[in-house]
Amino acid sequence: MKVVKALPISGDGWGYTTLLLDEDIPSGKWTKVVAGDQEYETVYMSGGRLDSVSVKGVHDLAGRQITFS
16 A cells, blocks of 8 residues: 655654555554565554554655555
């Protein structure tokens, strides 16, 4: 699936990126998003949308293809 938009959220010593996707996230048990040869740890989003996921750190993944693992 493709990342449509990457929304960085950062503060003093922390940062996350919410990824808006072109389809809903897959069901099942996964803890990471993979883009190319890079893995990004996912974080829980309260009240999140079904077509988005958040990862630790600030990353510009807009336009990239991702998978879940």
